[in-house]
Amino acid sequence: MNFPTPLALTALLVLTASPGSRAQTKAPGPWNNKQCAVVLTYDDAIADDLDHVIPALDSVKLRGTFYLIGSSPVVAARLPEWRRAAQRGHxxxxxxxxxxxxxxxxxxxxxxPDNDLSKYTISRAVSEVRVNNVLLKAIDGKTARTFAYPCGDRQIGGVYFYEQLKPDFVAARGVSAGLQPMAQVDLANINSYMINGQSGDYLVDLVRQAQRSGALLVFLFHGVGGGHSLNVELAAHRQLLRYLKAHERDIWVAPMVEVAEKIKANQSSASSGK
Known part of the structure; x- marks a missing residue:
C-alpha cells in the first residue's frame, strides 16, 4: 500500500479544514478584529450618570465616556464617585x-451672557478647556482624554478654536450624525448620534447598521431615566446594553479615548505607507 507523503498530507489538511477553522486565520480587522466599534458617551456630568448609567454599564462590564463640565455642582459634590468610575475604566x-x-x-x-461662546476670545475658550483638563487629571490622574464641543459649537468668529487644543487631546467629538469607516473619521470632529426619546429598537438598529458597514458608531446621551431635558428611557438604554453585551464578540465597545487612539494609529500608519 502506498501512503501519502508528508507534503501531500499537509495539502490535504488545508483543503479539508472546516470553514470555521480557516476563518480563524483571517487577517485582523481594524476594530480589534471585530465588525465595528461603538462608543457610549454621556454629556454634562449629571447625577443620573452616577445613579443610573455607571451602575448599568458596570453590571454588564461595559465602559463609556463621561464628558464632564468642570463647574458642574455634581462634579464637586460627588468627586469620589467620579474617581471610582475612572478607576473602573470609564x-x-x-x-x-x-x-x-x-x-x-x-x-x-x-x-x-456669561457663557456665550460668541462673546469669548479664542484664548479664553482655550484656557478654560485647559483648566478643566487640570481638574480632570486631579480626579483620575490621566493625561490622555478626549474633548466634546459644548452644543457642538466649534467656531468663535469663524475660527476653529480646537486647532489650538489638538496637542491637549487625542480627539474631539462633535454632534453631526453619521457612521464612518476608520479611514474617514475626522479626529477633530467625530460624528455622533444625539439620542432624545428614541426607542431601544432604534438604538439597536443603529448598532446593526454599524455592524453591516464596519463603521464607528458614537452615541451621545444626556439624561438616562431623567435628569435632563434631552432624555432616553432606562428601558431603551438597558435594551441597547443587553444587545452590545450579547454581541461583544462582534462589537468593540470602548471609551472614546481608546477608540480614537486606535484610529489615530491606523490613520498615521496609512499616511506613512506602512
Missing part, C-alpha cells in the same frame, strides 16, 4: 469648564 472626558455655547445662533435663548 473615561472622564472634557466638556469645558463652563459649557459655553454660541448664543448668537437660533434657538439659543438658554445661553447666558
Amino acid at each position: 473615561e472622564l472626558g472634557n466638556h469645558a469648564l463652563m459649557h459655553p455655547c454660541d448664543g448668537s445662533l437660533p434657538g439659543r435663548s438658554f445661553v447666558t
Whole structure:
C-alpha cells in the first residue's frame, strides 16, 4: 500500500479544514478584529450618570465616556464617585469648564451672557478647556482624554478654536450624525448620534447598521431615566446594553479615548505607507 507523503498530507489538511477553522486565520480587522466599534458617551456630568448609567454599564462590564463640565455642582459634590468610575475604566472626558455655547445662533435663548461662546476670545475658550483638563487629571490622574464641543459649537468668529487644543487631546467629538469607516473619521470632529426619546429598537438598529458597514458608531446621551431635558428611557438604554453585551464578540465597545487612539494609529500608519 502506498501512503501519502508528508507534503501531500499537509495539502490535504488545508483543503479539508472546516470553514470555521480557516476563518480563524483571517487577517485582523481594524476594530480589534471585530465588525465595528461603538462608543457610549454621556454629556454634562449629571447625577443620573452616577445613579443610573455607571451602575448599568458596570453590571454588564461595559465602559463609556463621561464628558464632564468642570463647574458642574455634581462634579464637586460627588468627586469620589467620579474617581471610582475612572478607576473602573470609564473615561472622564472634557466638556469645558463652563459649557459655553454660541448664543448668537437660533434657538439659543438658554445661553447666558456669561457663557456665550460668541462673546469669548479664542484664548479664553482655550484656557478654560485647559483648566478643566487640570481638574480632570486631579480626579483620575490621566493625561490622555478626549474633548466634546459644548452644543457642538466649534467656531468663535469663524475660527476653529480646537486647532489650538489638538496637542491637549487625542480627539474631539462633535454632534453631526453619521457612521464612518476608520479611514474617514475626522479626529477633530467625530460624528455622533444625539439620542432624545428614541426607542431601544432604534438604538439597536443603529448598532446593526454599524455592524453591516464596519463603521464607528458614537452615541451621545444626556439624561438616562431623567435628569435632563434631552432624555432616553432606562428601558431603551438597558435594551441597547443587553444587545452590545450579547454581541461583544462582534462589537468593540470602548471609551472614546481608546477608540480614537486606535484610529489615530491606523490613520498615521496609512499616511506613512506602512
